[in-house]
Amino acid sequence: MSSWKPWVAPAALILSTSAPCFATTYLTLEQAQKLIFPNANLTPANVTLSPAQRKAIEKASDTRVRSAEVKAWRAPGGGWFIVDEVLGKHEFITYAVGLTANGAVTQIEVMEYRESYGSEVRNPKWRAQFTGKTAKATLKLDQDIENISGATLSSRHITEGVRRVLATYEAALK
DSSP: OOTTGGGHHHHHHHHHSOOOOOOEEOOOHHHHHHHHSTTOOOEEEEEEOOHHHHHHHHHHHSSOOOOSEEEEEEOTTSOEEEEEEEEOSSSEEEEEEEEOTTSOEEEEEEEEEOSSSOGGGGOHHHHHTTTTOOTTSOOOBTTTBOOOTTOHHHHHHHHHHHHHHHHHIIIIIO
16 A cells, blocks of 8 residues: 555545635624614615716726626615625625715615624724715725724725715715
């Protein structure tokens, strides 16, 4: 018997084992909708951005638009519930934004966080910084939004994502 054969099965087992997964779902779609619009019956909105709208959003937000499809629901009275994703360090962060009929942020909620660290972006005090912000706000980390040490990329990317959502409101939902 060859000397390498006894090591094949244990090595294959070790190599086939994936790294631990840190994905955590904090809120389902329905839970996020109820948190942001507690008593509202939200209506799905089929919003597909035109190439001109995508270009306008990218210019206004200085952030790339990955998809022409906007995951949006209309609230009674003209508000909006929007689900978006941004890249953390390696994985996507799914979050929801509530907007008033005038395009001001009412609330943001982190729905799913897939990184091994940086989940401090779920802190209510940090998320509250976005309340009342509109497309006219700077929405830049370390300017009008405080950074979270140890969650810098998550903080930056969620901030950029909210800026893109607000630009989307201006270009396509208003």
